[in-house]
Amino acid sequence: MREQVSIFKVYIDGPFSCGKTAFLSYLSEFGAVTTESVENDEPFTLKVADFGRLTVDENILLYLFARPNLSVDYSHHSFDNFDAYVMMVDSAKPDSFDEFKALFDMMLWARGDCPIVVIANKQNKPNALHPDDLRIILRIPDDISVLPCVTSTGEGVAGAMIALCEQYRTRLEID
Numbered sequence: 001m002r003e004q005v006s007i008f009k010v011y012i013d014g015p016f017s018c019g020k021t022a023f024l025s026y027l028s029e030f031g032a033v034t035t036e037s038v039e040n041d042e043p044f045t046l047k048v049a050d051f052g053r054l055t056v057d058e059n060i061l062l063y064l065f066a067r068p069n070l071s072v073d074y075s076h077h078s079f080d081n082f083d084a085y086v087m088m089v090d091s092a093k094p095d096s097f098d099e100f101k102a103l104f105d106m107m108l109w110a111r112g113d114c115p116i117v118v119i120a121n122k123q124n125k126p127n128a129l130h131p132d133d134l135r136i137i138l139r140i141p142d143d144i145s146v147l148p149c150v151t152s153t154g155e156g157v158a159g160a161m162i163a164l165c166e167q168y169r170t171r172l173e174i175d
C-alpha cells in the first residue's frame with residue numbers, strides 16, 4: 001500500500017525585491033509559477049502568490065508560496081494557515097526595514113508555534129549588514145534564527161530549509 005504523503009505549506013514573505021521569488025525558484029523542482037506580466041515595459045505582479053514545490057522524500061512534499069510584490073495590499077492579507085514561515089530581508093537595504101518590521105509583526109502573530117526562520121539575503125552586496133547586526137536593528141527575538149543567504153547563487157538556501165525541518169522535528173519530540 002502507498003504510504004501517506006505529508007504536505008507542508010511554506011509561506012515566504014519580505015519587503016519589495018528582497019529575493020522571495022528567487023528563493024522559491026531556487027528550491028522548487030519546476031521553478032516558480034508566477035503571475036508576473038509586463039505593464040508599461042515594467043515587470044508587474046498580479047495579486048496571486050508565487051508557487052513552487054519541493055519533494056523532500058517519498059513521504060514529504062513542500063508546497064512553497066511567496067507573496068508577490070507591493071501590488072498586494074497586505075493589510076487585508078491572511079497567512080495564518082501555513083505550516084512554516086520564511087521571512088526575508090535585503091541585508092543591504094535599510095530603507096526597507098520599516099516594511100520588514102510591519103510584515104514580520106504580522107507573521108509572528110499568524111505563525112502560532114509553527115517553524116520560522118529569518119533570511120538575511122543578498123549577503124554578497126558590499127554594504128550588506130551582518131545577521132547579528134540585523135537581529136538587533138530588526139529586533140528579532142533570540143529564539144528565531146537569522147540565517148545568511150545569497151539566494152542568487154543558492155548559498156544558504158538549503159540550510160534555511162533544513163533549519164525549518166529541524167524545528168518540526170524538535171516540536172514533534174516535545175509533543
Ligand SMILES: Nc1nc2c(ncn2[C@@H]2O[C@H](COP(=O)(O)OP(=O)(O)OP(=O)(O)O)[C@@H](O)[C@H]2O)c(=O)[nH]1
Binds near residue numbers: 014021067123151
Ligand atoms: N545581489 C543579489 N541579488 C539578489 C539576491 N537574491 C535576489 N537578488 C536579485 O534581487 C532582485 C529581486 O529578486 P526577486 O526574487 O524578484 O525579489 P522579490 O522579493 O520576489 O520581489 P517582489 O516580488 O517584486 O517583491 C532580482 O534582480 C534578483 O536577481 C542575492 O542574494 N544577491
Ligand SMILES: [Mg+2]
Binds near residue numbers: 067
Ligand atoms: Mg517576487
